[in-house]
Amino acid sequence: xxxxxxxxxxxxxxxxxxxxxxxxxxxxxxxxxxxxxxxxxxxxxxxxxxxxxxxxxxxxxxxxxxxxxxxxxxxxxxxxxxxxxxxxxxxxxxxxxxxxxxxxxxxxxxxxxxxxxxxxxxxxxxxxxxxxxxxxxxxxxxxxxxxxxxxxxxxxxxxxxxxxxxxxxxxxxxxxxxxxxxxxxxxxxxxxxxxxxxxxxxxxxxxxxxxxxxxxxxxxxxxxxxxxxxxxxxxxxxxxxxxxxxxxxxxxxxxxxxxxxxxxxxxxxxxxxxxxxxxxxxxxxxxxxxxxxxxxxxxxxxxxxxxxxxxxxxxx
Amino acid sequence: xxxxxxxxxxxxxxxxxxxxxxxxxxxxxxxxxxxxxxxxxxxxxxxxxxxxxxxxxxxxxxxxxxxxxxxxxxxxxxxxxxxxxxxxxxxxxxxxxxxxxxxxxxxxxxxxxxxxxxxxxxxxxxxxxxxxxxxxxxxxxxxxxxxxxxxxxxxxxxxxxxxxxxxxxxxxxxxxxxxxxxxxxxxxxxxxxxxxxxxxxxxxxxxxxxxxxxxxxxxxxxxxxxxxxxxxxxxxxxxxxxxxxxxxxxxxxxxxxxxxxxxxxxxxxxxxxxxxxxxxxxxxxxxxxxxxxxxxxxxxxxxxxxxxxxxxxxxxxxxxxxxxxxxxxxxxxxxxxxxxxxxxxxxxxxxxxxxxxxxxxxxxxxxxxxxxxxxxxxxxxxxxxxxxxxxxxxxxxxxxxxxxxxxxxxxxxxxxxxxxxxxxxxxxxxxxxxxxxxxxxxxxxxxxxxxxxxxxxxxxxxxxxxxxxxxxxxxxxxxxxxxxxxxxxxxxxxxxxxxxxxxxxx
Numbered sequence: 001x002x003x004x005x006x007x008x009x010x011x012x013x014x015x016x017x018x019x020x021x022x023x024x025x026x027x028x029x030x031x032x033x034x035x036x037x038x039x040x041x042x043x044x045x046x047x048x049x050x051x052x053x054x055x056x057x058x059x060x061x062x063x064x065x066x067x068x069x070x071x072x073x074x075x076x077x078x079x080x081x082x083x084x085x086x087x088x089x090x091x092x093x094x095x096x097x098x099x100x101x102x103x104x105x106x107x108x109x110x111x112x113x114x115x116x117x118x119x120x121x122x123x124x125x126x127x128x129x130x131x132x133x134x135x136x137x138x139x140x141x142x143x144x145x146x147x148x149x150x151x152x153x154x155x156x157x158x159x160x161x162x163x164x165x166x167x168x169x170x171x172x173x174x175x176x177x178x179x180x181x182x183x184x185x186x187x188x189x190x191x192x193x194x195x196x197x198x199x200x201x202x203x204x205x206x207x208x209x210x211x212x213x214x215x216x217x218x219x220x221x222x223x224x225x226x227x228x229x230x231x232x233x234x235x236x237x238x239x240x241x242x243x244x245x246x247x248x249x250x251x252x253x254x255x256x257x258x259x260x261x262x263x264x265x266x267x268x269x270x271x272x273x274x275x276x277x278x279x280x281x282x283x284x285x286x287x288x289x290x291x292x293x294x295x296x297x298x299x300x301x302x303x304x305x306x307x308x309x310x311x312x313x314x315x316x
Numbered sequence: 317x318x319x320x321x322x323x324x325x326x327x328x329x330x331x332x333x334x335x336x337x338x339x340x341x342x343x344x345x346x347x348x349x350x351x352x353x354x355x356x357x358x359x360x361x362x363x364x365x366x367x368x369x370x371x372x373x374x375x376x377x378x379x380x381x382x383x384x385x386x387x388x389x390x391x392x393x394x395x396x397x398x399x400x401x402x403x404x405x406x407x408x409x410x411x412x413x414x415x416x417x418x419x420x421x422x423x424x425x426x427x428x429x430x431x432x433x434x435x436x437x438x439x440x441x442x443x444x445x446x447x448x449x450x451x452x453x454x455x456x457x458x459x460x461x462x463x464x465x466x467x468x469x470x471x472x473x474x475x476x477x478x479x480x481x482x483x484x485x486x487x488x489x490x491x492x493x494x495x496x497x498x499x500x501x502x503x504x505x506x507x508x509x510x511x512x513x514x515x516x517x518x519x520x521x522x523x524x525x526x527x528x529x530x531x532x533x534x535x536x537x538x539x540x541x542x543x544x545x546x547x548x549x550x551x552x553x554x555x556x557x558x559x560x561x562x563x564x565x566x567x568x569x570x571x572x573x574x575x576x577x578x579x580x581x582x583x584x585x586x587x588x589x590x591x592x593x594x595x596x597x598x599x600x601x602x603x604x605x606x607x608x609x610x611x612x613x614x615x616x617x618x619x620x621x622x623x624x625x626x627x628x629x630x631x632x633x634x635x636x637x638x639x640x641x642x643x644x645x646x647x648x649x650x651x652x653x654x655x656x657x658x659x660x661x662x663x664x665x666x667x668x669x670x671x672x673x674x675x676x677x678x679x680x681x682x683x684x685x686x687x688x689x690x691x692x693x694x695x696x697x698x699x700x701x702x703x704x705x706x707x708x709x710x711x712x713x714x715x716x717x718x719x720x721x722x723x724x725x726x727x728x729x730x731x732x733x734x735x736x737x738x739x740x741x742x743x744x745x746x747x748x749x750x751x752x753x754x755x756x757x758x759x760x761x762x763x764x765x766x767x768x769x770x771x772x773x774x775x776x777x778x779x780x781x782x783x784x785x786x787x788x789x790x791x792x793x794x795x796x797x798x799x800x801x802x803x804x805x806x807x808x809x810x811x812x813x814x815x816x817x818x819x820x821x822x
Contacts, residue, residue, distance in 0.1 A: 172426060177423055183407040187418060188419070190389060190399065192388065301409065303409070
């Protein structure tokens with residue numbers, strides 16, 4: 001029995017599933033991380049993922065090619081990021097309230113637009129989603145090939161987002177400004193840099209990444225769109241950012257860990273379904289995430305200016 | 317040749333408050349200009365206008381003859397103005413080098429270049445005596461090091477006029493000396509320096525010329541060589557205010573005694589206490605000196621019942637405390653004047669009268685049956701406290717946060733003293749207050765001492781400690797020194813101890 005549970009871990013299918021499940025979480029976590037590093041909590045994440053999922057899918061359904069679908073999703077995400085930044089950065093509105101508002105608005109509007117476009121269909125229509133793209137030579141490797149090198153192009157793209165965000169945050173002057181905006185905005189102001197502009201751009205970039213995370217669901221993981229398909233992944237990403245202590249490399253670790261637990265619980269259900277109620281396994285990834293969060297968050301340093309609006313020319 | 321900086325007829329108001337009224341002055345290369353004035357005199361506002369943080373309502377700032385674009389720090393930096401703000405503008409989560417890179421390169425460059433900046437940083441640091449490790453993280457640095465980094469940041473931007481806003485506010489005397497050494501090097505290499513301060517002694521030492529501001533207006537300009545401290549003091553305040561003098565008083569029995577007190581770190585910033593032994597007698601003011609963050613706050617929290625020591629005893633009036641809560645300490649006669657008066661002292665959005673009776677929740681005269689507040693009694697009690705302590709307000713119903721710092725502090729002290737406390741824990745009681753309020757607070761503390769109370773005075777202002785205390789202890793890294801008699805103390809050795817000298821043996 002114990003042996004069966006361990007055997008899952010040497011199954012290439014389990015690892016391939018982990019990679020697939022990690023992608024939307026990874027993109028969303030990186031997106032949220034960029035926003036929060038600039039000092040802006042973006043709870044619009046769940047809605048932005050939904051609308052990204054809807055727009056990417058719809059674009060392809062209407063005849064655009066897959067890469068145009070990705071671009072469309074990113075642009076809509078960026079637009080919602082601009083809205084969030086407009087309220088929170090320029091008007092200094094509550095980041096929590098604005099974010100929740102965007103989530104409610106974006107997820108409902110996405111489904112509303114979907115029903116307007118396709119009023120009569122009862123079973124969700126399908127598109128031809130991204131197909132597996134075998135990486136030459138590597139995909140031939142035993143075990144490793146099946147686990148890691150027979151994924152869709154969107155999957156590889158999602159993982160390339162990690163070096164992209166690492167480069168953006170740690171190697172560019174803009175990334176330096178983003179980190180300062182989230183720590184002590186006065187340090188930017190004192191160097192004559194537009195704090196509000198830097199924060200806005202960071203929120204736009206982060207929101208575009210979130211929307212890509214949503215689009216992954218309808219364009220690579222599945223091939224259809226339905227209401228509520230993001231299913232809390234955005235909230236998990238918000239927690240993963242804390243788990244990652246706002247570091248892109250640890251965000252990768254967190255997304256893989258959570259995805260691994262999720263992939264594992266599906267298989268564990270089948271093994272022990274008769275003995276242990278399946279709900280227990282459904283709960284498992286969340287339970288272990290909470291434990292991981294508690295352990296990781298103890299040593300965490302928040303960006304100091306997170307949630308604090310900045311206003312020019314005010315007395316401090 | 318046009319002067320390095322020319323300020324012409326600057327006027328700025330915030331609502332009905334006029335912060336700057338037609339202020340004009342010049343600064344030349346190789347000169348240290350001091351701007352002197354009380355808190356609220358408009359010094360920082362003026363500097364923020366020059367540097368472009370604020371937009372002036374009227375007036376012009378010219379740098380080397382050319383008018384500066386208004387309200388744009390970028391323009392000021394490019395014209396060669398550098399400013400070290402009172403509250404550091406550093407990102408704690410970044411390194412020294414990264415902090416100096418902010419704003420030096422276009423945000424749209426795909427790659428941050430660091431090699432050149434590192435060379436320049438090291439070279440400038442050596443030239444001006446501001447050495448530091450470029451890869452150290454700012455949150456690991458001391459206040460003095462952070463200050464040096466702020467100056468380096470301006471030098472890296474090729475600054476020719478340096479503005480220093482209250483640069484010595486949290487430095488040890490030795491660190492201040494180091495800072496002044498660097499300033500002299502900069503001046504001799506042709507920079508102009510504006511230094512803002514309300515510490516007369518320092519200004520007399522470092523500046524060439526002094527401008528005194530009061531209530532937003534220029535009172536006068538004097539050459540430092542021709543100025544006397546007394547004359548300047550009167551220019552600052554506008555009238556003669558004398559601080560009260562300490563007379564000898566009778567010492568009574570120990571009121572509060574700490575034995576072998578240790579505490580745990582409660583958060584990242586706090587310093588834990590290590591084996592603290594001290595006794596404060598009735599009729600005694602014990603001054604606690606030390607650089608900020610060496611355990612003074614933890615000490616105050618233990619003495620006021622806000623935190624429970626991990627080991628050791630607190631004995632109040634001969635009775636050992638078992639219950640370490642603010643309420644039980646209050647009932648035993650302890651009054652606590654917190655360091656952060658706006659957040660820990662008052663509830664800003666509650667009215668003045670509510671704040672004046674906040675400590676009286678157990679007072680049957682003010683709180684009736686069913687825990688109903690007896691509003692009229694409370695108001696009259698509050699009015700009594702306010703008039704006795706000269707707390708000025710527009711209405712007793714206005715939110716307490718609208719009071720000035722001095723009035724908030726007088727309200728707090730009045731509220732506590734109405735309970736006739738026997739032990740007073742006062743943290744930074746006069747920080748950021750004007751001269752009138754400081755005198756009033758000193759008078760209250762001395763009166764309490766005369767009445768037989770034990771006072772623990774925690775302050776970063778050495779002059780205040782020396783003026784008021786009967787005995788003095790130094791805190792460093794959570795350790796406390798033996799108490800010194802005030803008359804046996806010299807400032808140089810106190811300064812050495814504040815920097816940790818003599819604590820290695822502990």
